[in-house]
Amino acid sequence: MEYRNYEGRTRKEAIDRMFAEAIRENRLNETQLLRVTSKEVRRWFGLKKDVVWVAVASIQTKAPRKTVATCRDEMPLFSQASSSPEPVMAAASPKQAKNAVKEQALQVIAEKSATVMKNVSVSSAESELVSKVNKLEMEISSLQNFIKQELSCIREGLVNHHLSEEYEKENEIVRDAEIAKNHLLWIEDFLGERDFDAKVIADILEYLKTLKTEVLIDKNQILLEVKRFLLSHLKSQPISLENYPYGNNILFVGPTGVGKTVTLVKLAAHLAAMRQKKMRFISIDRYKVGADPQLAKYAEILRSPFYEIKTREDFFKLIKQNDGSHFTFIDTAGKSPRDTIPLKELSEWLSQCDVPFDIHLVVSATTKPRDLAFVVENYSCLNFRHVLATKLDETVCYGSLLSMLYRYQLPLSFITNGQEVPQDFEIANIENLVNQALK
Numbered sequence: 001m002e003y004r005n006y007e008g009r010t011r012k013e014a015i016d017r018m019f020a021e022a023i024r025e026n027r028l029n030e031t032q033l034l035r036v037t038s039k040e041v042r043r044w045f046g047l048k049k050d051v052v053w054v055a056v057a058s059i060q061t062k063a064p065r066k067t068v069a070t071c072r073d074e075m076p077l078f079s080q081a082s083s084s085p086e087p088v089m090a091a092a093s094p095k096q097a098k099n100a101v102k103e104q105a106l107q108v109i110a111e112k113s114a115t116v117m118k119n120v121s122v123s124s125a126e127s128e129l130v131s132k133v134n135k136l137e138m139e140i141s142s143l144q145n146f147i148k149q150e151l152s153c154i155r156e157g158l159v160n161h162h163l164s165e166e167y168e169k170e171n172e173i174v175r176d177a178e179i180a181k182n183h184l185l186w187i188e189d190f191l192g193e194r195d196f197d198a199k200v201i202a203d204i205l206e207y208l209k210t211l212k213t214e215v216l217i218d219k220n221q222i223l224l225e226v227k228r229f230l231l232s233h234l235k236s237q238p239i240s241l242e243n244y245p246y247g248n249n250i251l252f253v254g255p256t257g258v259g260k261t262v263t264l265v266k267l268a269a270h271l272a273a274m275r276q277k278k279m280r281f282i283s284i285d286r287y288k289v290g291a292d293p294q295l296a297k298y299a300e301i302l303r304s305p306f307y308e309i310k311t312r313e314d315f316f317k318l319i320k321q322n323d324g325s326h327f328t329f330i331d332t333a334g335k336s337p338r339d340t341i342p343l344k345e346l347s348e349w350l351s352q353c354d355v356p357f358d359i360h361l362v363v364s365a366t367t368k369p370r371d372l373a374f375v376v377e378n379y380s381c382l383n384f385r386h387v388l389a390t391k392l393d394e395t396v397c398y399g400s401l402l403s404m405l406y407r408y409q410l411p412l413s414f415i416t417n418g419q420e421v422p423q424d425f426e427i428a429n430i431e432n433l434v435n436q437a438l439k
């Protein structure tokens with residue numbers, strides 16, 4: 001490889017010169033322009049500044065082709081010498097002839113060594129090029145390997161990342177499912193501790209299992225769902241004391257000692273006394289145990305008539321007789337809810353009267369779920385319209401009462417939460433009760 005500079009006053013001139021020379025020397029293909037640069041030169045003893053453009057070209061030195069002539073050149077010295085067209089015989093004397101041959105031989109040797117030198121320089125440039133190409137090839141292949149390795153690393157990394165994400169997700173699902181399962185056990189215990197009935201708990205769990213795991217992994221959300229479930233499944237009933245819509249003959253039934261008599265007076269005080277309505281009290285005593293003296297006393301305080309009834313005839317007569325009372329409050333005295341005969345009798349009494357009765361089944365909130373169910377079933381022959389719950393102040397577990405209302409789809413009319421007459425008495429608010437029950 002050879003490098004040459006071509007100068008010109010312009011860039012074009014420098015390049016043109018390079019091409020002109022290449023054409024002249026018939027080596028256009030071997031000439032390659034490497035770069036064109038400009039430089040400053042000073043002429044006229046440094047007085048004038050000029051810009052000169054320099055084109056730098058590389059010239060590929062060709063390996064000489066093996067022509068017939070070069071083959072001949074490569075032939076052994078003496079054979080070439082013998083085939084030389086120059087006749088050695090032209091010498092004047094043998095000595096001269098000998099010298100001539102010697103001279104000719106020297107000339108051939110000189111020519112030959114020049115050719116060899118030329119070939120040596122060509123072949124060294126070639127081998128340099130070949131080694132450079134080899135080196136480049138090696139570099140390219142090592143680069144390719146490097147890229148391949150890097151790509152496979154990246155691919156592997158991506159796959160691993162994806163797999164670990166999937167694994168994490170699966171783990172999370174399994175973990176959440178486990179938490180949800182534990183929370184279902186927790187809510188089961190929670191409701192059981194608050195006296196909810198097993199059947200109601202089973203229904204609540206069945207509902208909860210239909211919800212998404214996201215809900216079930218959060219205890220507060222579970223409580224909200226239980227509340228929602230209960231509120232949507234409990235029967236509610238609008239009650240107003242100012243405009244009581246269920247009739248004027250109000251009858252309380254229920255087990256002994258739950259607070260019927262006291263609560264009847266409380267209701268009378270709110271419903272009639274506060275509204276300045278005339279009222280009367282009747283006590284039905286089927287067991288001949290004697291009417292509750294409390295009721296007679298309260299009737300006296302409220303300046304209202306009080307009647308104690310022991311026979312059906314007396315009852316019919318009294319119900320038919322109108323003494324001008326706006327409300328009739330009827331109390332019942334009993335021994336035990338197991339004794340169903342008097343309940344059936346009372347049911348007949350009521351059905352044989354033409355008057356409609358607004359019957360409240362009075363139960364204590366402290367009663368166990370099974371006992372409450374038993375009471376409801378025994379008193380069902382009386383077709384009571386509502387349940388009235390007493391003694392809410394004596395328990396913190398309203399599960400039993402709510403379970404009964406849920407199972408039998410009964411509405412709650414009033415609640416009492418203390419012995420004070422008439423204060424400890426309220427219209428039932430199911431939402432409040434559910435909130436309290438789930439505390």
Ligand SMILES: Nc1nc2c(ncn2[C@@H]2O[C@H](COP(=O)(O)OP(=O)(O)O)[C@@H](O)[C@H]2O)c(=O)[nH]1
Nearest residue numbers: 256257258259260261262390391416417418419
């Ligand atoms: N702590 C509490 N005691 C009540 C409540 N209601 C009634 N009682 C009491 O329960 C007892 C029985 O009441 P009573 O009216 O005679 O029941 P009855 O046999 O069903 O007529 C009485 O001592 C009442 O004062 C209440 O809401 N809370």
Ligand SMILES: [Mg+2]
Nearest residue numbers: 260261292333
């Ligand atoms: Mg009583």
